[in-house]
Amino acid sequence: MxxxxxxxxxxxxxxxxxxGAKNEALQILCAVLLTSEKVIIENIPDILDVNKLINILENLGVKIQKLGKGKYAFIADDINLGYLESELFKQEGSSLRGSIMIVGPLLARFGKGYIPRPGGDKIGRRRLDTHFEGFIKLGAKFRYNKEERFYGVEAPKGLKGTYMLLDQASVTGTANIVMAAVLAKGKTTIYNAACEPYIQQLCKMLNSMGANITGVGSNLLVIEGVEKLGGCNHRVLxxxxxxxxxxxxxxxxxxxxxxxxxxxxxxxxxxxxxxxxxxxxxxxxxxxxxxxxxxxxxxxxxxxxxxxxxxxxxxxxxxxxxxxxxxxxxxxxxxxxxxxxxxxxxxxxxxxxxxxxxxxxxxxxxxxxxxxxxxxxxxxxxxxxxxxxxxxxxxxxxxxxxxxxxxxxxxxxxxxxxxxxxxxxxxxxxxxxxxxx
Structure with a gap:
């Protein structure tokens, strides 16, 4: 130590x-998985949690180029989904709570996402029900390997928009569900959504990539699903x-x-x-x-x-x-x-x-x-x-x-x-x- x-x-x-804001950066970095086009992000903080997530993205196959202090380019055009079931990912993902937010983008784009039970601060219970209940409502199948403490969601036929009332205004839960819903078929309405500036920034970034999200800044988000997203430039608060x-x-x-x-x-x-x-x-x-x-x-x-x-x-x-x-x-x-x-x-x-x-x-x-x-x-x-x-x-x-x-x-x-x-x-x-x- x-x-x-x-x-x-x-x-x-x-x-x-x-x-740059740690909590925003963890969400924004996961969103690069939603497109095969180049995403440039500025003002990324050089801190352990963020660097761990960047390393996970690189192991997933995301091409990463450092353009300057806090400025990176990401291209997720050749994702290695096999990494998600590797021992290396079980080790790396479990050490970072923010890694849970790769599940929504992977589920939306590739029809499946897995995560070991994530770690993070020892500050009390931090349940993940909101995330997975949202994915299930969008049509995903949930599975949990109790022995390996490994979560998974699969939707081989794609996700379908729906109405949902979140049991709590979870910031990471809202971010994860929003990233899953932007590529779902039809309209998704999320009530009791978190509306922190981090979520607002994520929604603005996704809209600049071609998503259709309204209600940004409120606790009622309406998302009209689109077929695909493109690249963008984004700056972290x-x-x-x-x-x-x-x-x-x-x-x-x-x-x-x-x-x-x-x-x-x-x-x-x-x-x-x-x-x-x-x-x-x-x-x-x-x-x-x-x-x-x-x-x-x-x-x-x-x-x-x-x-x-x-x-x-x-x-x-x-x-x-x-x-x-x-x-x-x-x-x-x-x-x-x-x-x-x-x-x-x-x-x-x-x-x-x-x-x-x-x-x-x-x-x-x-x-x-x-x-x-x-x-x-x-x-x-x-x-x-x-x-x-x-x-x-x-x-x-x-x-x-x-x-x-x-x-x-x-x-x-x-x-x-x-x-x-x-x-x-x-x-x-x-x-x-x-x-x-």
């Missing part, structure tokens, strides 16, 4: 540009989770930071949620400027009750930033209730913050009350292990604000979602050293 050594207590200053991470970092370290080119119109409630924590942030063109603050005070509700920050499907607050909000609140003035509705294990990293001196009461697997220090007492350096991507970045932010030198092990979890994070943070003044295993 790799390790970060972090010397905390230093103010940071400067500009930082967010990487800046990563809203990384943007939220840098806002939290600036507040915790009393730093003045400008986050460049954030695509304000796609940030939803993120800026306002941080403002409710007392963090000042200003819109300057398409940038976010966070001034240095000695303190920040959490707003209560009108009736005086404690503020609750909870996750919800878009346009609600994204669950991927709740870990960041939680750590930021440890040094706020006031108290807050964090309610993580989606994943029952995501808050379990708070014991590491408590070891650093944070005042946190873990009420149950989904809720934590944070009593802020208001910087009257600083967090103390400690040794930690990163359990998942978002907890990992939260612990890194805590370490950068703490007194002394902290150690974070298993930083591969952070590298899964954040590109060259140590180099980029050192460029604005962070004291952070990487040690490889």
């Amino acid at each position: 790799g390790t970060f050594q972090i010397e905390g207590g230093h103010k940071l200053k400067g500009e930082i540009t967010p990487q 800046p990563d809203m989770i990384e943007i939220g991470s840098w806002i939290g970092l600036a507040a915790m370290t009393h730093s003045e930071i400008t986050i460049k080119n954030v695509s304000w119109e796609n940030l939803g409630l993120i800026p306002e949620t941080f403002r409710k924590l007392g963090i000042k942030l200003n819109k300057k063109g398409d940038d976010i400027h966070i001034p240095s603050q000695k303190e920040y005070e959490i707003q209560g509700y009108i009736d005086g009750s404690i503020l609750t920050v909870a996750d919800a499907p878009w346009p609600g607050f994204t669950p991927d930033l709740l870990s960041i909000v939680l750590v930021v609140c440890t040094q706020a003035k006031g108290s807050v209730l964090i309610h993580q509705k989606m994943f029952e294990s995501r808050l379990f990293f708070v014991d590491k913050l408590i070891d650093m001196g944070a005042k946190i009461i873990l009420c149950d697997p989904h809720r934590a009350t944070v009593i802020g220090h208001n910087f009257q007492s600083n967090l103390k350096a400690t040794t930690m292990v990163s359990p998942d991507i978002r907890a990992g970045i939260s612990l890194l932010i805590a370490a950068l604000s703490a007194e002394g030198t902290s150690t974070i092990h298993n930083i591969e979890q952070i590298d899964r979602g954040y590109e060259n994070i140590d180099e980029r943070l050192r460029a604005i003044g962070a004291k952070i050293t990487r040690t490889e295993p």
Whole structure:
């Protein structure tokens, strides 16, 4: 496992540009399987999870050419479906949860798709029923090899459009079903669809390839199937989770930071949620400027009750930033209730913050009350292990604000979602050293 050594207590200053959105990139990359023509994608983040998926596509037979930093060309004109049943794919696919999204495009174009039970963050149950129920409604046959933990769907006669009401507004489930439906015969209506900017971007890309998707940006998508799709050029949005991470970092370290080119119109409630924590942030063109603050005070509700920050499907607050909000609140003035509705294990990293001196009461697997220090007492350096991507970045932010030198092990979890994070943070003044295993 790799390790970060972090010397905390230093103010940071400067500009930082967010990487391309991880969650969008994983969807967009899978969509290249829907056509035999060239697809060019820009602003792909250089992170472990994305690079794993690119490697899977290459092993499937996709011709890949790197055109520049974050810019690739993909041609999926000679796909090797035999790879899907190989031991190599079982190993590679099971290590990346995002690999589930190759199933929809493969099913649509080739009539079959397989996937080993995917891995990813250990943050609680992340069931795949929504994906496969959608495929079944489109006419696919489902099979599951219990011994090998291997899923498969087959539709040798093709898919047929239908109406479906999703049991949950799953982002990856919606993406997978949409990619399957664009080549199905007839009309598919998806109600309770996820409508995150990632999904909107995917739909816009597919439409530019010749798909016919309406209702983009809403939870009711209507897809008229087409016979085939062509190539396109697409640019991935800046990563809203990384943007939220840098806002939290600036507040915790009393730093003045400008986050460049954030695509304000796609940030939803993120800026306002941080403002409710007392963090000042200003819109300057398409940038976010966070001034240095000695303190920040959490707003209560009108009736005086404690503020609750909870996750919800878009346009609600994204669950991927709740870990960041939680750590930021440890040094706020006031108290807050964090309610993580989606994943029952995501808050379990708070014991590491408590070891650093944070005042946190873990009420149950989904809720934590944070009593802020208001910087009257600083967090103390400690040794930690990163359990998942978002907890990992939260612990890194805590370490950068703490007194002394902290150690974070298993930083591969952070590298899964954040590109060259140590180099980029050192460029604005962070004291952070990487040690490889």
